[in-house]
Amino acid sequence: MNIAVEHIATDQPPDEAKARDLDYGWQSGNQVQLLENGEAYFPRVFDAMRAAQREILLETFILFEDKVGHELQGILIEAAQRGVKVVVSLDGFGCGELSAAFLAALADAGVMVQMFDPASKTLGIRTNWFRRLHRKIVVVDAEVAFIGGINFSADHLGDFGPEAKQDYSVQVTGPAVADLHHFALAQSGRQVRTRRGWRRRQQRPSPWATDSGEGLVRLIYRDNLQHRDDIEEAYIYALSKAKKRAVIANAYFFPGYRLLREIRNAARRGVQVQLIMQGQPDVLLAKLAARMLYDYLLKDGVVIHEYCQRPLHGKVALVDDDWSTVGSSNLDPLSLALNLEANVLIRDRAFNQQLYDSLETLSKNHCQVIPAKQKPRLWLWRLTVGFLVFHVMRHFPALTGWLPAHKPRLKPFESQAHD
Structure with missing residues (x-):
């Protein structure tokens, strides 16, 4: 058949x-x-x-x-x-x-x-x-x-x-x-x-809703056309607005410098910034890559937890009391520069608290805290290598013809199945 x-x-x-x-x-x-x-x-x-x-x-x-x-x-x-x-x-x-x-x-x-x-x-x-x-x-x-x-x-x-x-x-x-x-x-x-209920937007809306009402939701996505950075920009913008707290739980954490800098800057101005990373990853390279960035973040007061009960696959974050995001996008080069992704942004206090309580239970009961070193070693070297690796990953597929930087087209794909 x-x-x-x-x-x-x-x-x-x-x-x-x-x-x-x-x-x-x-x-x-x-x-x-x-x-x-x-x-x-x-x-x-x-x-x-x-x-x-x-x-x-x-x-x-x-x-x-x-x-x-x-x-x-x-x-x-x-x-x-x-x-x-x-x-x-x-x-x-x-x-x-x-x-x-x-x-x-x-x-x-x-x-x-x-x-x-x-x-x-x-x-x-x-x-x-x-x-x-x-x-x-x-x-x-x-x-x-x-x-x-x-x-x-x-x-x-x-x-x-x-x-x-x-x-x-x-x-x-x-x-x-x-x-x-x-x-x-x-x-x-x-x-x-x-x-009815849908309308085309002529201007790109802000990642931060002008109102702080309950039940506000916005779809954001990443493609390889004109929405390459929408998810990353939403994280950066939300962190720049943070006043009280920010919690990011992400399976594969190796973002670009702009997002790293915004995380660090939030902690510097007194925001309680907490990252929940993989402690038992299904991909060992993900853990090694994330750890290259730890010293850079820890020295400015970011609290890092590693979830050690089982592999962490989540891609969620919250800022202050009412902004949250849930979706498919990791904070690594594959998700931020190559894959097709979709998240929702949510402005809702009850949901924000529910997500915070879940992540707080996770961090308190099933995570280990990464201690900050008195004198971080080689953090500049690690950051430099991380920066280079990220941008190589980001641009290399588009520069080499043998990697899949192509644009697939609609066509039938035939497969045989047997009764």
């Missing part, structure tokens, strides 16, 4: 008047719920999918054929069979091990399956490492949306064992869902129809 898995390109605008270059402004009157780990996330998103009446849009970096993946597959098949429009967008690297039979079952049921930049292995090695579709977004019936860092895999559940990931997503209801819905439709290559 032949199945067609579309090859999608979210690096370039669609046909409709180059209007993919859109900015999403702050929307008020939303309800945002923090979902910590798969135990909270999977039941909530699966219940929403089971109740879907018209449409399910799903983007994910990783989908595995494990108990979570098979449950998701069954829910999507059942939804498609009862007439729900189901569009699933997968990354060709993160989902590269999915079997043709698994994809065929979805396609045969009417699920529209799309793969971003699929590539076969060369000498047993995957070659499509860079410019990944790293977003994790689900929108159901244009009424409820989920966004964050949790993939559809069993390693986000505690019973997976010591390698189970610590991570976060949010459920959003309210006017901001229209923006998430419009974005997910546009990025999937589907026809976008302007609907």
Whole structure:
């Protein structure tokens, strides 16, 4: 049996008047719920999918054929069979091990399956490492949306064992869902129809809402066109406004100098700045890279915790009492300079406190504090090396033709599945 898995390109605008270059402004009157780990996330998103009446849009970096993946597959098949429009967008690297039979079952049921930049292995090695579709977004019936860092895999559940990931997503209801819905439709290559509750923004909105009301939400994203730095700029701007506290919990921490400087400057002016890093990383290089920056930050009063219970996979932050962000973007060169990412910014005191309480429990009970040295050694050397590595990573793919700095185009991808 032949199945067609579309090859999608979210690096370039669609046909409709180059209007993919859109900015999403702050929307008020939303309800945002923090979902910590798969135990909270999977039941909530699966219940929403089971109740879907018209449409399910799903983007994910990783989908595995494990108990979570098979449950998701069954829910999507059942939804498609009862007439729900189901569009699933997968990354060709993160989902590269999915079997043709698994994809065929979805396609045969009417699920529209799309793969971003699929590539076969060369000498047993995957070659499509860079410019990944790293977003994790689900929108159901244009009424409820989920966004964050949790993939559809069993390693986000505690019973997976010591390698189970610590991570976060949010459920959003309210006017901001229209923006998430419009974005997910546009990025999937589907026809976008302007609907009530969504409007095109002519000027890029500030990363900081002018009002401090409750339930304010703004979608921000990173692409390789005109939104290359939006997520990084949002962090920098929020930290520049910080007056009381700032907490960043990030799995892969190796940001550029501007963001590092803003973290340091906040601590210098008396803001309580806390970083929660990986202590037991799933990628050892991530821990080594982050530690190159510790001395630079510690000497100015930044408090650094390493989470040691299991791998940290979260990408969350908060500033003061009402600004927060949750999403897919790490603070490393891959996320900040190459991958396709999406976060939500949230201005809501109750949500900010909920996230703060969760991170405070994490830091107090499951982390070790990195002590500040009286005389930091080699911090300037480490910073210099880090600066060079970051900018090499940032520009090298665009300068070398053999690395995937290309712009994939829509074309069918044929795969064989056997009954």
